[in-house]
Amino acid sequence: xxxxxxxxxxxxxxxxxxxxxxxxxxxxxxxxxxxxxxxxxxxxxxxxxxxxxxxxxxxxxxxxxxxxxxxxxxxxxxxxxxxxxxxxxxxxxxxxxxxxxxxxxxxxxxxxxxxxxxxxxxxxxxxxxxxxxxxxxxxxxxxxxxxxxxxxxxxxxxxxxxxxxxxxxxxxxxxxxxxxxxxxxxxxxxxxxxxxxxxxxxxxxxxxxxxxxxxxxxxxxxxxxxxxxxxxxxxxxxxxxxxxxxxxxxxxxxxxxxxxxxxxxxxxxxxxxxxxxxxxxxxxxxxxxxxxxxxxxxxxxxxxxxxxxxxxxxxxxxxxxxxxxxxxxxxxxxxxxxxxxxxxxxxxxxxxxxxxxxxxxxxxxxxxxxxxxxxxxxxxxxxxxxxxxxxxxxxxxxxxxxxxxxxxxxxxxxxxxxxxxxxxxxxxxxxxx
Numbered sequence: 001x002x003x004x005x006x007x008x009x010x011x012x013x014x015x016x017x018x019x020x021x022x023x024x025x026x027x028x029x030x031x032x033x034x035x036x037x038x039x040x041x042x043x044x045x046x047x048x049x050x051x052x053x054x055x056x057x058x059x060x061x062x063x064x065x066x067x068x069x070x071x072x073x074x075x076x077x078x079x080x081x082x083x084x085x086x087x088x089x090x091x092x093x094x095x096x097x098x099x100x101x102x103x104x105x106x107x108x109x110x111x112x113x114x115x116x117x118x119x120x121x122x123x124x125x126x127x128x129x130x131x132x133x134x135x136x137x138x139x140x141x142x143x144x145x146x147x148x149x150x151x152x153x154x155x156x157x158x159x160x161x162x163x164x165x166x167x168x169x170x171x172x173x174x175x176x177x178x179x180x181x182x183x184x185x186x187x188x189x190x191x192x193x194x195x196x197x198x199x200x201x202x203x204x205x206x207x208x209x210x211x212x213x214x215x216x217x218x219x220x221x222x223x224x225x226x227x228x229x230x231x232x233x234x235x236x237x238x239x240x241x242x243x244x245x246x247x248x249x250x251x252x253x254x255x256x257x258x259x260x261x262x263x264x265x266x267x268x269x270x271x272x273x274x275x276x277x278x279x280x281x282x283x284x285x286x287x288x289x290x291x292x293x294x295x296x297x298x299x300x301x302x303x304x305x306x307x308x309x310x311x312x313x314x315x316x317x318x319x320x321x322x323x324x325x326x327x328x329x330x331x332x333x334x335x336x337x338x339x340x341x342x343x344x345x346x347x348x349x350x351x352x353x354x355x356x357x358x359x360x361x362x363x364x365x366x367x368x369x370x371x372x373x374x375x376x377x378x379x380x381x382x383x384x385x386x387x388x389x390x391x392x393x394x395x396x397x398x399x400x401x402x403x404x405x406x407x408x409x410x411x412x413x414x415x416x417x418x419x420x421x422x423x424x425x426x427x428x429x430x431x432x433x
Contacts, residue, residue, distance in 0.1 A: 224412070301401060408423075
């Protein structure tokens, strides 16, 4: 049987070097409203409504930009006409469950003028605090900027944020982090995923995750098949893996990524023992869908990261087939000429470092709200379509320069008895006339 308490207090449990960026192993709206005239009301499909006040110029962002109670409207500094304005709605963040006294948005100081909080009624107090360049999240959580019982939402578009230890988070706070920094995040992506966070139903995700873990705990293995490419593999289920869950409302003292909605297995002790343990995946499996290339916290390889992703991005439309034995890639081939560049890029990685062949994570995205966005975006990972989407993780930053996540959007996962657990559900044929 699987462990009954799937970790939710960090992306990968409570490992000291657990990264919100997921290190690429499973690892995570607001809209870019552009330039609008003062006193103009802007709506987007009834989702976001913003009345923009006349611009005011500020030279530097203060530690706390605004704090207001109840439905009182915030005063927010705007610097120039070209600054995007992202609106966060505390009342829509149901990931925290029953709201506490305070909703605190933490963002990076050099982009704080891009964010504001919408008025609401679920929290008595809402506030925006900033994190300075080079300042760890731990320092903010340990300062007067962050009340002991706050519901904390962290959005740092350009920052690589380390998850805090439980003792630093404290027993009263709940923490949700949008993982950015390990991959580039555009304004359009930021806007889309902020709205996706607000539209995600954590209770529904909890039900989906519980159902999946229950089914995995009742079968010795799962089949992974893609009919179009004719691939088939088995993944052995083991309680020796570290099983992680990113789904469900948070309790005090817990932390989670956003958008949430995923379940994953990793070799036990991966962060301590490296590649000495393997995931039990055998056979051929089809990679199809948006790839993610994480670089961790290494700014020196941004251009190389972009070039690698450009080669691998052919996987969105052109399937590539991996063959694995005991969780180790033994062969990779394209199904069409369009995929040959992706295959060549993988071979280059294998030649540079054989550890890229080792499967580090087996995951299932469960979030039905998400749609895979263009570009190299780590926030795509929890994509779950309508019935869950299998994804695989290779590489382990900083032990490898990159960490890769590949989705398998046309792969069906079934248990030993043939029951579908994830993946596209075959259409039912109509009765003959």
